[in-house]
Amino acid sequence: MKRKLLTVLVALGLSASVNAQELKIGFLAPMTGIFAQIGKDMENGFQMYLDEQKGNFAGAKVTFIVEDEEGKPPVSVRKAEKLARQDNVHMMVGGLLASTGYAIAPVSTRLKTVYIPSVPAADDLTQRDLKDYPYMVRTGWTSSQPHHPLGRWACDNKYKRVVAIAADYAFGHEVVGGFQKVFEDCGGQIVQKIWPPLGTKDFGPYIPTIKQDADAIFSLMVGPMALQFPKQLQESGVKKPIIGGGTSYDEFVLPSMGDEVLGHVSALQYSAAIDTPKNREFVRKYREKYGKVPSYYSESNYTTAQMIHEVMKQTNGKWPGPEKFVAMMAGLKIDAVRGPVRFDEMRNPIQNIYIKKVEKKKMHGYDKDELWNSVIQTYPNVSQFWTYGKEAFLKQPVYSRDFPPCKFCK
């Protein structure tokens, strides 16, 4: 009798939860510390999509829980545990740094909870380590993904000898590695690699060591470094063209920059200056709501929300379970703000990569001259393996400080 009562109660409980159709999304972003502003951009992007849908994904009421991961791996682990165990979220979205992505992914495996890294770009999450993370699908990018085409672009624009200067941590190594691999395969040479530590404030000791006979400088800077480097470069009279990694000139740092960055070229899967009606509308709405131009951090999370919504549309708002959700999400093909996005078999987006040049102009109908990342070339449907093919690509080790080796450094 007791047992029967229990079953009835359980059944009641189950049906109640089915009727309510709730979707709990845990969101991890730094809300304090040096990355707090980026975390705000991430949250705003996701929140904006939620607000547009009035918190309703195809009949499922969305509960959105934001936790401060402080940009630290151990804190991310704890917050992910909290979201999955205490709040019983269906999925966790976000994380900022590659290191936090690496910290959250095993928690998702252990607790069988979906994890969507919308920003962490560590290559191996969706490459050599993917088998460890069956409940993960990435909606952002891999560090090397935009920089493979940029290497090709540098060849096509007749650059021969390039010096790389990049922040000395895994993300920097992977960005430079991607650029170097393609650039050298099409005939270019990286003649020098300089690795200032992450957070360098004075590039005085590094700039004079840049080889005089190089035709261009490839730079990968993060946060305040991105502001400082071009300034000091201009002050020291270096006139070489600058090619940069995506985060050196993204819309998060661009508004704080001056004319010293005019003409600098970089690559990323998003630019606020993409000239499509969809993006124009997105930029206008975002700017109206939050008072600034959206960065790729905002776009990536806006699009992630959109993708989750698309999956929920297919299930009429019912939670399909983690395995099924990941499979359905990885099968999506959507027309996002950044352009068409689909997924490869390792659950990383195949997407357009934009080669962008910093220009001062009027854009999207705003009447003031501002700095924009004008798109000068689009490489459509770029996968994380570029043109190498999955097997061949995965045979090589992950890009690091010493790979590819610097053959032309003397």
Add this chain to the structure above:
Amino acid sequence: MNRILVLLGILGVVAVLAPFTGPFVILLLAQILVLGIMAMSVDLLLGYTGLPSLGQAAYLGVGAYLTAILATKFGIGLGWDFWLVVVLGMLSGAATAAFFGLFAIRASGVYFLMITLALGMCVWGLAYRWNSLTGGDNGINMRGRPVFGIRLADDLTFFYVVLGFFLASFFALHLLVNSPFGKSLVGIRERELRMRILGYNTWLHKYIAFVVAGAFGGLAGVLWAHLNGIVSPSDVILTTSVDALLMVVLGGPGTLVGGLIGATAVVFLREYLATLVQWWQYVLGAVYVLTILYLPGGIMSLFKGGKA
């Protein structure tokens, strides 16, 4: 003696109630105990010997990295050899402290603070830059906790094991500070010159206390690595050392128990406040300032029997 009974009583109640709390609360409790071990090791230096160390994260880091490297590269420490790793973790913490102590013990006061800070940053630098060994910025992910008869992957079991380690550490340190050796440490804290004139080798006393603190820091590191399942340079940063120091100050230096109380206050304030409001750091800061202004003896001084 009374205080110990109270502590045992409270821990006993917590141990009995733990299975009925949520899984996340159990994790927090385990975290508090691990940080409690570390805070007690700081207390041995700050509260009993009068040495404010800002480098305790170094020993936590050495223990944690040793655990992670042994587990991921050599598969050691995931079965019965977990106990071997515990011993090795304590030894490596002690060895690092023995080395650092040669530089640090010469100084006192602010100079001691600065030297330990610098030495702690050296360990951080190694963790951050020695990519091939430490995984650099990304750290080391561990694949599960040890299994030896009992499965530590179960958070409740892990909590009880950590509780055992905490109690063992507490009694070991309690014996130490109440031994003649411990009394002479207090003597050094009160007036080092007088102790020297009385014929004590104060350098050696301080050095030994420093090494013992390092060993317990290493032990906390071993547990810390298994608690989080990941070890990264952000475990070894200055904030970890500062936190440990603040926990001791908050709870009450020179009481051992104070470290645990401080850890409890900090962890719960941080975890629950951070969920409620984004300006949680201001509240934590205010708590620190108010404690130092109005309760220089820490929370413990609220209770009778807290000795100065």
